[in-house]
Amino acid sequence: MKTVILKTASNYLLPLLLLFSFFILLRGHYLPGGGFVGGLIAAIAFVLHAFANGLENTKQLLRIHPGFLMPVGLALALFSGFSPIIFSDLPFMTGIWFPEPLSVVGMVGSALFFDIGVYLVVVGVSLTIIFTITESA
Amino acid sequence: MIQHLVLYPILIQVFLAVVLLFCWRRVHLQKVISVVGSFLSLGIAIWLFINTWNQGTLTIQAGNWEAPFGISFVSDTFAATLVLLTAISGLAVSVFSVGTILPARLKFGYLPIFHFLLLGLNGAFLTGDIFNLYVWFEVIIISSFVLITLGGEKAQLEGALKYFTLNIFASMIFLTAVAVLYGLTGSLNMADLSIKVAAIENRGLVEVTAILFLIGFGIKSALFPLYFWLPASYHTPPPAVSAIFGGLLTKVGVYALIRVFTLIFVGDVFLENVILTIAGLTLISGAIGALVQNNIVKIFSYLIICHIGYVILGLGLASELAIAGAIFYLIHDIIVKTNLFMISGLIYRIKGTFSIRDLGGLYAKYPLLSLLMVIPFFSLVGIPPLSGFWPKLALITESFKVDNYWLIAAVLFATFITFYLIAKIWSEVFWKEGKILPKLHNFRYFEKLKLEKKIQIVGPIVFLALVSLYIGFCAENIQQLALRVAKELLNNQHYIQAVLGNQL
Numbered sequence: 259m260k261t262v263i264l265k266t267a268s269n270y271l272l273p274l275l276l277l278f279s280f281f282i283l284l285r286g287h288y289l290p291g292g293g294f295v296g297g298l299i300a301a302i303a304f305v306l307h308a309f310a311n312g313l314e315n316t317k318q319l320l321r322i323h324p325g326f327l328m329p330v331g332l333a334l335a336l337f338s339g340f341s342p343i344i345f346s347d348l349p350f351m352t353g354i355w356f357p358e359p360l361s362v363v364g365m366v367g368s369a370l371f372f373d374i375g376v377y378l379v380v381v382g383v384s385l386t387i388i389f390t391i392t393e394s395a
Numbered sequence: 396m397i398q399h400l401v402l403y404p405i406l407i408q409v410f411l412a413v414v415l416l417f418c419w420r421r422v423h424l425q426k427v428i429s430v431v432g433s434f435l436s437l438g439i440a441i442w443l444f445i446n447t448w449n450q451g452t453l454t455i456q457a458g459n460w461e462a463p464f465g466i467s468f469v470s471d472t473f474a475a476t477l478v479l480l481t482a483i484s485g486l487a488v489s490v491f492s493v494g495t496i497l498p499a500r501l502k503f504g505y506l507p508i509f510h511f512l513l514l515g516l517n518g519a520f521l522t523g524d525i526f527n528l529y530v531w532f533e534v535i536i537i538s539s540f541v542l543i544t545l546g547g548e549k550a551q552l553e554g555a556l557k558y559f560t561l562n563i564f565a566s567m568i569f570l571t572a573v574a575v576l577y578g579l580t581g582s583l584n585m586a587d588l589s590i591k592v593a594a595i596e597n598r599g600l601v602e603v604t605a606i607l608f609l610i611g612f613g614i615k616s617a618l619f620p621l622y623f624w625l626p627a628s629y630h631t632p633p634p635a636v637s638a639i640f641g642g643l644l645t646k647v648g649v650y651a652l653i654r655v656f657t658l659i660f661v662g663d664v665f666l667e668n669v670i671l672t673i674a675g676l677t678l679i680s681g682a683i684g685a686l687v688q689n690n691i692v693k694i695f696s697y698l699i700i701c702h703i704g705y706v707i708l709g710l711g712l713a714s715e716l717a718i719a720g721a722i723f724y725l726i727h728d729i730i731v732k733t734n735l736f737m738i739s740g741l742i743y744r745i746k747g748t749f750s751i752r753d754l755g756g757l758y759a760k761y762p763l764l765s766l767l768m769v770i771p772f773f774s775l776v777g778i779p780p781l782s783g784f785w786p787k788l789a790l791i792t793e794s795f796k797v798d799n800y801w802l803i804a805a806v807l808f809a810t811f812i813t814f815y816l817i818a819k820i821w822s823e824v825f826w827k828e829g830k831i832l833p834k835l836h837n838f839r840y841f842e843k844l845k846l847e848k849k850i851q852i853v854g855p856i857v858f859l860a861l862v863s864l865y866i867g868f869c870a871e872n873i874q875q876l877a878l879r880v881a882k883e884l885l886n887n888q889h890y891i892q893a894v895l896g897n898q899l
């Protein structure tokens with residue numbers, strides 16, 4: 259699908275979609291959204307880029323193999339579970355929060371890091387699957 | 396530290412899986428981590444077991460949300476025993492996998508997925524929340540599906556398709572049952588459900604829900620008449636995978652059945668009769684199925700089905716001694732079945748075939764190894780004083796007490812057929828003069844392997860055979876454990892108190 263329109267549009271859509279995926283990720287604590295949906299949107303951004311510019315270019319853009327995001331995300335999620343034990347001696351996976359909200363992000367707590375972990379795993383898994391299928395096709 | 400003990404068996408497996416994923420390309424490092432990690436998780440399982448034994452039921456509320464609103468993790472004697480057995484089998488299969496799984500499979504993440512499977516098993520045993528149990532079942536299914544297809548041979552994919560379809564179907568039924576139960580009671584915590592279900596007026600609806608659970612778990616634990624997926628799929632993956640599947644996967648279904656039918660749906664005469672009938676038919680049909688097979692792995696697959704019948708029989712009889720018998724059998728069965736599938740892998744390494752007709756002459760060539768293999772074979776039949784004998788004694792005694800003679804007939808029939816099959820395997824595979832088989836190309840026969848590989852293959856078999864011998868010769872300890880589990884299961888007040896604490 260090498261059309262000029264898609265190619266031009268995808269260059270602008272990639273940052274926009276990534277920004278939107280972060281927005282969805284941060285929105286997720288009290289409103290619909292979260293790491294899973296955000297991760298899917300981020301994956302779509304890269305898939306769109308791959309459709310327009312070819313898989314090789316997208317891989318160059320990503321620099322790391324998307325599969326590497328899976329263990330990173332899992333480790334982050336696991337760490338967020340341990341954080342209450344380390345920082346405030348509360349049981350595993352208890353939510354701990356900073357008292358003051360940050361300006362853009364909102365409330366920051368261990369649950370946010372869990373969600374970021376989910377986000378990374380979802381991006382990693384979906385991109386690995388789609389890239390593998392594209393390569394073998 | 397100690398307050399999180401209940402979670403450690405789960406956390407160590409996640410941790411191992413994540414570390415293994417980071418070492419994606421370094422297969423040799425993965426092997427070391429997996430084996431060392433399995434030793435660690437055995438240590439943790441023993442620690443958990445000792446603490447549970449000394450202090451009674453341990454609980455933890457994940458995320459500090461109080462029960463029944465959050466997810467509880469509970470380690471009573473039953474759960475702790477199964478976690479310990481998982482760790483023992485897990486260690487054996489981990490070493491065996493390192494010795495037998497082809498590098499091509501290891502490169503595509505065999506070991507991380509293996510530890511995800513153990514994670515699912517430990518989670519399913521320790522959770523105290525019925526929806527969380529469903530989630531652990533999903534973890535188990537997804538990782539087992541990867542393990543069964545990894546390698547992508549044609550036979551494997553065919554087996555995997557049957558395996559996956561029926562297990563997903565079972566999960567759907569299980570999920571539906573959970574939904575109905577939630578609709579009835581508004582709770583998912585098993586201890587809370589136990590109280591609320593007992594108070595429901597509409598017993599018909601409760602019975603229907605119970606039957607849904609029975610079907611869902613029945614498919615997973617391969618009960619009559621829903622077992623056809625098991626012999627169609629278990630012989631297709633490599634023996635190490637079959638070993639963990641045969642030893643533990645169907646047993647999770649059995650665990651869930653025992654948990655649900657001793658905690659939530661208690662004392663229903665209709666249900667007990669249904670379970671007893673299914674148990675008898677499972678015993679008979681599994682045994683008959685095994686009779687006509689020629690592939691040793693398929694024989695063992697049918698024997699899994701057959702022997703699940705014993706455990707379910709104990710659950711159906713629902714007296715203290717019968718449940719103790721069932722638990723004893725479960726303990727014995729996990730160890731022996733894991734070992735049998737590993738032995739079939741060893742036989743395959745030696746001869747290059749699974750077919751009984753072609754095999755032979757093993758005793759003449761490897762007398763010591765053959766004697767080693769005798770232990771799990773004869774334990775399986777239950778020749779006293781080996782481990783299979785004691786639980787059958789309890790089950791038959793209890794069946795006599797309720798004057799249910801056709802059940803006794805079914806138990807004896809299944810035992811007799813097992814005996815016949817083991818005798819057949821013994822005479823065909825070990826005593827019969829072996830045919831000269833055509834040499835397979837690109838196949839590393841056992842005799843040509845390096846000593847290190849040989850130890851990795853035979854070591855786990857010796858280890859599990861020793862555990863089997865312990866179960867047989869120190870049957871008193873195991874019986875004491877089984878009786879304590881049975882007592883706890885029948886007096887579920889204890890479990891409820893431990894989870895819900897002071898709210899009662």
